[in-house]
Amino acid sequence: MRRARRIEKVPPYLFAEMDRKRREAVARGVDVISLGIGDPDLPTPDFIVDRLVHEARDPATHHYPPYEGTVVFRQAVATYYGRRFGVDLDPDREVMALIGSKEGLAHLIWAFVDPGDAVLVPDPGYPVYGTHALLAGGTVVPLPLRPELDFLADLEAVTAEDRHRAKMMFLCYPNNPTAGTADIGFFRRAVEFARDSDTLLVNDSAYVEVTFDNYEAPSVLQVRGAKDVAVEFGSLSKPFNMTGWRLGYAVGNPEAISALGIIKTNTDSGQFEAIQRAGAEALTSPAAREAIRRMRGIYQRRRDVAVETLTRLGCPVRRPRGSFYVWAPVPAGYTSAAFAAHVLEAAGVIITPGSAYGARGEGYFRISLTVPDARLDEAFRRLAACVTW
Numbered sequence: 153m154r155r156a157r158r159i160e161k162v163p164p165y166l167f168a169e170m171d172r173k174r175r176e177a178v179a180r181g182v183d184v185i186s187l188g189i190g191d192p193d194l195p196t197p198d199f200i201v202d203r204l205v206h207e208a209r210d211p212a213t214h215h216y217p218p219y220e221g222t223v224v225f226r227q228a229v230a231t232y233y234g235r236r237f238g239v240d241l242d243p244d245r246e247v248m249a250l251i252g253s254k255e256g257l258a259h260l261i262w263a264f265v266d267p268g269d270a271v272l273v274p275d276p277g278y279p280v281y282g283t284h285a286l287l288a289g290g291t292v293v294p295l296p297l298r299p300e301l302d303f304l305a306d307l308e309a310v311t312a313e314d315r316h317r318a319k320m321m322f323l324c325y326p327n328n329p330t331a332g333t334a335d336i337g338f339f340r341r342a343v344e345f346a347r348d349s350d351t352l353l354v355n356d357s358a359y360v361e362v363t364f365d366n367y368e369a370p371s372v373l374q375v376r377g378a379k380d381v382a383v384e385f386g387s388l389s390k391p392f393n394m395t396g397w398r399l400g401y402a403v404g405n406p407e408a409i410s411a412l413g414i415i416k417t418n419t420d421s422g423q424f425e426a427i428q429r430a431g432a433e434a435l436t437s438p439a440a441r442e443a444i445r446r447m448r449g450i451y452q453r454r455r456d457v458a459v460e461t462l463t464r465l466g467c468p469v470r471r472p473r474g475s476f477y478v479w480a481p482v483p484a485g486y487t488s489a490a491f492a493a494h495v496l497e498a499a500g501v502i503i504t505p506g507s508a509y510g511a512r513g514e515g516y517f518r519i520s521l522t523v524p525d526a527r528l529d530e531a532f533r534r535l536a537a538c539v540t541w
């Protein structure tokens with residue numbers, strides 16, 4: 153058997169590796185607490201589950217769905233964008249349903265990157281952008297996220313040559329993994345950058361509803377003219393605790409959406425229509441605001457526990473306004489990987505080493521606040537017993 157050379161360039165998927173380590177520790181009898189993957193412990197709100205149960209009984213949902221997503225789901229995404237961001241979307245040309253935003257982010261790259269093309273990828277960043285750029289034969293150009301800029305991408309750092317070569321530029325705000333947040337002024341600069349360099353701007357907005365302290369994160373499409381150069385990817389996973397349902401959307405520039413459709417129609421056959429109907433309910437029901445308010449309150453309390461405990465231990469951590477991650481420097485004398493290994497060994501707690509997100513993640517670790525409060529408290533008790541900064 154001879155596998156394609158392209159997969160030799162790809163490291164094992166971060167969270168698959170972490171899951172392997174977790175299972176090994178559990179097999180050794182360790183009571184492991186995973187603060188690794190961002191998979192909400194909270195259940196999907198009842199009003200969404202009830203809708204799925206109801207729709208799954210309608211045989212009309214049992215067929216292949218339309219490739220681009222159902223009219224009802226795409227209209228619901230457009231309604232959500234109108235109400236939440238004041239952005240008008242044409243559900244026929246500017247919205248596409250996805251089997252989770254990860255799928256769409258990966259496939260968009262295949263629609264835009266030819267061998268040798270450059271792709272600007274946040275460093276540190278969610279691994280999918282860079283991995284698929286490499287698989288498609290592209291060159292990854294790291295786009296530095298700097299702590300002194302509150303982890304905004306340093307657009308000024310991109311050389312004139314890279315600017316010219318770049319076919320795509322990825323952003324992610326609220327940010328995974330650093331929890332940095334962007335305001336509309338930053339998005340304005342990014343749109344201008346994309347326009348000047350003829351680059352497709354892609355904002356991954358999976359965490360746009362996971363925000364604290366009354367902060368409401370913007371959409372890049374709120375920038376005037378953004379649709380000329382940008383697309384945004386959204387997910388139902390994080391706002392509604394639906395990671396296992398696999399439902400997301402791509403919105404924005406119609407040419408980019410149609411290019412994505414060429415890859416997708418030839419690859420998948422869409423998400424189960426009952427899930428799309430329940431997803432439309434999630435995006436448009438009045439019950440959604442209350443569900444989101446409760447979700448924000450829960451993560452905000454957990455964030456405060458995390459930040460206060462780490463600060464007490466001497467860790468210079470920032471108090472994030474968005475995402476359910478806490479990103480902090482490892483203690484002196486450790487690499488990211490050595491610190492994650494130490495914390496698993498000494499405390500039975502899984503954290504994500506920052507180095508897994510790119511060279512600029514070295515020296516950091518990420519905590520996900522997606523475990524029940526009592527387990528989070530227990531994880532911090534154990535951490536406090538085995539680390540100081």
Ligand code: MLT
Nearest residue numbers: 188189190191254328520
């Ligand atoms: C993460 O932990 O970074 C996310 O859960 C990964 C994902 O959304 O695929």
